[in-house]
Amino acid sequence: MQQVQGVIARSKGAPVELVTINVPDPGPGEAVVKVQACGVCHTDLHYREGGINDDFPFLLGHEAAGVVEAVGPGVTDVAPGDFVILNWRAVCGDCRACNRGEPWYCFATFNATQKMTLEDGTELSPALGIGAFIEKTLVAAGQCTKVDPDARAAAVGLLGCGVMAGIGAAINTGNVTRGTSVAVIGCGGVGAAAVAGSALAGAGTIIAVDLDDRKLEGAKKLGATHTVNAGAGDVVEAIQALTGGFGADVVIEAVGRPETWKQAFYARDLAGTVVLVGVPTPDMKVPDIPLIDVFGRGGSLKSSWYGDCLPSRDFPMLVDLYRQGRLDLDAFVSEEIGIGDIEVAFEKMHHGDVLRSVVVL
Structure with a gap:
C-alpha cells in the first residue's frame, strides 16, 4: 500500500479537499498508474453536486493519462513503464454486446476490485471508476490503453472522456x-x-x-x-x-x-x-x-455512449493523428493547473471561461 495526495468531494456541494489517500498494491487484473495529467470535466462537478449518486466521498477526476507503475497477477496487456490513457470502458469480452461483435457497447464494463480509502479506512468511490485527481490511482488493467509515449499527457488524457465523447x-x-x-x-x-x-x-x-x-x-x-x-x-x-x-x-x-x-x-x-x-x-x-x-x-x-468508442481501437488512432498534426488536441487545453486549483477550475467551467482546465502532476 502507498499513501498519496488526492482530491475528494466529501459531501454534496461541499468544496473539494486535498487529502491523504491509501492506494492498495494491485491485485489480480489491476494496475497502479502514476497520473501525469487529468482534465477537469463537468462530470466531476456533477459528482460533487450529487447529480450522479450519493456514494460520497468521491475521489474525483477521470480524464487522465499517466505511466503504469505496477500491475497485479494475470495482467498481460500493459506493463510497468507503459504510457496509457485511462478509460471507463474496460471491455469484458463476454457480455451480450461483446458476443455479438459490438464491444463498444459492452454492458459489463468493470473497475478495480479493491478500494482506495481515506487514512481512517473510509472507502472512496472513484469518479467513473477511475479517480484521477491523485498522484497514483488504482484501476482495472483493462482501463489502461497504451498509446505513443511521446504524446503530451495534458492533451491526450482528454480522450479519456469529453473529447472522445x-x-x-x-x-x-x-x-x-x-x-x-x-x-x-x-x-x-x-x-x-x-x-x-x-x-x-x-x-x-x-x-x-x-x-x-x-x-x-x-x-x-x-x-x-x-x-x-x-x-x-x-x-x-x-x-x-x-x-x-x-x-x-x-x-x-x-x-x-x-x-x-x-x-x-x-x-x-x-x-x-x-x-x-x-x-x-x-x-x-x-x-x-x-x-x-x-x-x-x-x-x-x-x-x-462515450462516443460509442472502443478505447483499444480509437485511442491509439487519435493519438497518432494528433502526433501527425491532423487533430489539434492542444486546442482543448485552456490552462494547466495544480492539483490544489480544482475548485477554481470548477468556477471557470461553470462560467464558460474554459474548454478544459487540466491538472498537471
Whole structure:
C-alpha cells in the first residue's frame, strides 16, 4: 500500500479537499498508474453536486493519462513503464454486446476490485471508476490503453472522456463522412470535439451553435464552416438556411436539454440523424413532439455512449493523428493547473471561461 495526495468531494456541494489517500498494491487484473495529467470535466462537478449518486466521498477526476507503475497477477496487456490513457470502458469480452461483435457497447464494463480509502479506512468511490485527481490511482488493467509515449499527457488524457465523447458522437455514432452536413448544438468541450471530429471525417458543412460567441470562435478554429448564435434567432431556421433549406444530415446535441434536443430533431434533413451526446438530468423528459413527425421525418434518433468508442481501437488512432498534426488536441487545453486549483477550475467551467482546465502532476 502507498499513501498519496488526492482530491475528494466529501459531501454534496461541499468544496473539494486535498487529502491523504491509501492506494492498495494491485491485485489480480489491476494496475497502479502514476497520473501525469487529468482534465477537469463537468462530470466531476456533477459528482460533487450529487447529480450522479450519493456514494460520497468521491475521489474525483477521470480524464487522465499517466505511466503504469505496477500491475497485479494475470495482467498481460500493459506493463510497468507503459504510457496509457485511462478509460471507463474496460471491455469484458463476454457480455451480450461483446458476443455479438459490438464491444463498444459492452454492458459489463468493470473497475478495480479493491478500494482506495481515506487514512481512517473510509472507502472512496472513484469518479467513473477511475479517480484521477491523485498522484497514483488504482484501476482495472483493462482501463489502461497504451498509446505513443511521446504524446503530451495534458492533451491526450482528454480522450479519456469529453473529447472522445464528442469525436465519437460524430464519427462512430453519427457516421459523419465526406461531404456530410453537420450541425453541432452546444460547443463546450464535447461539442467542440464533435466539430473537430466532423472536420476530421471530411464533413462539407459544419455548423456550430451556441449562445457564447467565444465558444463559436473556438469552434471555427476546430473546423466549423458556419456559426449560429442561438440567442440571435430561430436555430432551426438558421440551420436550414445554411443547408439549402433542408436541414443538416447529422445534428449532434451536446447540451443535454429537452429544448435543444427538439431543435436538433427539427433541424435535420429528412431521413437525417440526431445524436444525443449531451447528458440530461434524471428529471428531464422527451419534448412534446407529434408522433407523426417522428414517423414522417424518418432517419435515426441515437444516443452516443462515450462516443460509442472502443478505447483499444480509437485511442491509439487519435493519438497518432494528433502526433501527425491532423487533430489539434492542444486546442482543448485552456490552462494547466495544480492539483490544489480544482475548485477554481470548477468556477471557470461553470462560467464558460474554459474548454478544459487540466491538472498537471
